[in-house]
Amino acid sequence: MARLLDLTRLASRHGRGPLTGVDRVEAAYLDELLARDEPAFGLLRVPLGYLLIDRSGMIALRDRMGGRPTGPSDLPGRLLRPRQPARARLEADLRRLALDGCLPWRLASMLRRHLPQGACYLNTGHSNLTDRGLRRLRAAGVRIAVFVHDVIPLDHPELARAGIPAVFARKIAAVSAHADLVIHSTADARRRTEARLPRVPAGIVAPLGVGPLRPDPMSLPPGLPPPRPYFVALGTLEPRKNHALLLDVWDALHARLPEADVPALLILGTRGWADPVLFRRLDAGPWRGRTVFESPGLGDGAVASLLAGAEALLFPSFAEGFGLPPVEAAALGVPVLSSPLPAIRETLSDYPVYLDPADRYLWTETIAAWGQRRRGQRGPGRPAPTWEDHFRMVFSCV
Structure with a gap:
């Protein structure tokens, strides 16, 4: 045909x-x-x-x-x-x-x-x-x-x-x-x-x-990954991805922990459209370049490398039709903290830990605890659907 x-x-x-x-x-x-x-x-x-x-x-x-x-x-x-x-x-x-x-x-x-x-x-x-x-x-x-x-x-x-x-x-x-x-x-x-x-x-x-996820550490820019446990948020910056919650969480972590004990947040994705308040927080936030890093425009190999080394993928999205980043993380054996969206439950079942995207306290407590694990408690990855x-x-x- x-x-x-x-x-x-x-x-x-x-x-x-x-x-x-x-x-x-x-x-x-x-x-x-x-x-x-x-x-x-x-x-x-x-x-x-x-x-x-x-x-x-x-x-x-x-x-x-x-x-x-x-x-x-x-x-x-x-x-x-x-x-x-x-x-x-x-x-x-x-x-x-x-x-x-x-x-x-x-x-x-x-x-x-x-x-x-x-x-x-x-x-x-x-x-x-x-x-x-x-x-x-x-x-x-x-x-x-x-x-x-x-x-x-x-x-x-x-x-x-x-x-x-x-x-x-x-x-x-x-x-x-x-x-x-x-x-x-x-x-x-x-x-x-x-x-x-x-x-x-x-x-x-x-x-x-x-597709095949091939980490390529040689393609990483200087300074990444950071020399501390870190979490990854992957996806275009727009309101439904709920990056504002993650910035709130990192403010809360700094309020309760010495900076040396605060894990890093790597925001991997280009800026789409959003409330300008979010972009101002990213540009002028006190933790930028210290525990919060924004890295747009990375190639697939660099993204896969950072994702593979993360404590978890953070996915507090309000709505998704499919939700590709959690599926990619699961294929690499990376834990996933996600909103309990029907599409994510359908594709990944009980692989993620599901957290209410409006519950800042629950996200803060979970990330604070997982930031001390240093990638020591990983299970097997979940086979991903294929293009074939x-x-x-x-x-x-x-």
């Missing part, structure tokens, strides 16, 4: 540091399609229209996301992406390599010219989920499969940026109207998503895969 993968989100990440979350899922799908001996195409939304790339274009995109230099920008990039030079150069390369391109209203006719009959469109990044766009895909005769990672903006609008719940609601309505298949990473995410769909398409649950299993389930349906 021919498959058409929407690569808009992945291309938008070019030049913005290591991939995280949903971006990594789209990259895994790209790798899988390129590894298969089946027709594969990529679709990108660019200023003024769409680009269609074949296997050679998809390889070029993957190479450039992996660090291969891009060529110069072109006129459309300079005019229409003046504030995103890296993305403009990438899109210029892809325009030079594209199988075809079109204005938005010509999408269906472009796809009919190039795609084999019965092709399937795969959207894993929540980009281009509009009623008009999906109608045009339907007019091209392709089946539509969408990976809906979660509906957190609808279930917890207080944790989303202003305006995002309304935008997301329109995306979910378009998926409901046009998708042939919806892919979910957990049964909990499926239940929550289908409760929001006026029309419920066919659905499958395919847990996300965890994920794609076996998905591609049996699409």
Whole structure:
């Protein structure tokens, strides 16, 4: 079967540091399609229209996301992406390599010219989920499969940026109207998503895969890991990840312990969006560089090294569709302190220690006790789901 993968989100990440979350899922799908001996195409939304790339274009995109230099920008990039030079150069390369391109209203006719009959469109990044766009895909005769990672903006609008719940609601309505298949990473995410769909398409649950975790101590920056027991918080800094609780905990630890006895907190993740108060606390906090360290932009090998040496992963999140960091920590045999979220219970069962994300006292007491263990009480790791299993389930349906 021919498959058409929407690569808009992945291309938008070019030049913005290591991939995280949903971006990594789209990259895994790209790798899988390129590894298969089946027709594969990529679709990108660019200023003024769409680009269609074949296997050679998809390889070029993957190479450039992996660090291969891009060529110069072109006129459309300079005019229409003046504030995103890296993305403009990438899109210029892809325009030079594209199988075809079109204005938005010509999408269906472009796809009919190039795609084999019965092709399937795969959207894993929540980009281009509009009623008009999906109608045009339907007019091209392709089946539509969408990976809906979660509906957190609808279930917890207080944790989303202003305006995002309304935008997301329109995306979910378009998926409901046009998708042939919806892919979910957990049964909990499926239940929550289908409760929001006026029309419920066919659905499958395919847990996300965890790639090989290869610690690389040589890639660590100077000063890491710190010379004391430490805990890791891994993930983009945004309100639902609840980093403010961890800063409260470290304030409480310093109030009761000599500084020499306070474990370190390593915050590994880029700053997303949040209340400016959190960022001011990180920038001006008295423990910054002493027991609290913020290290964005680390590569996978460095993150795996720090995670492997931690007393535990701290995951006080308010909401998750899957929760990849706890699964990665468990695969390394690293203990996990987590909120008791249904998705985490589904993927890890009784492996984590579950703590109420609003109970600062309980988190403080647990971290203070675990900080004295010095990694001496570890059990075996928990086998992680694999991408091989994920794609076996998905591609049996699409």
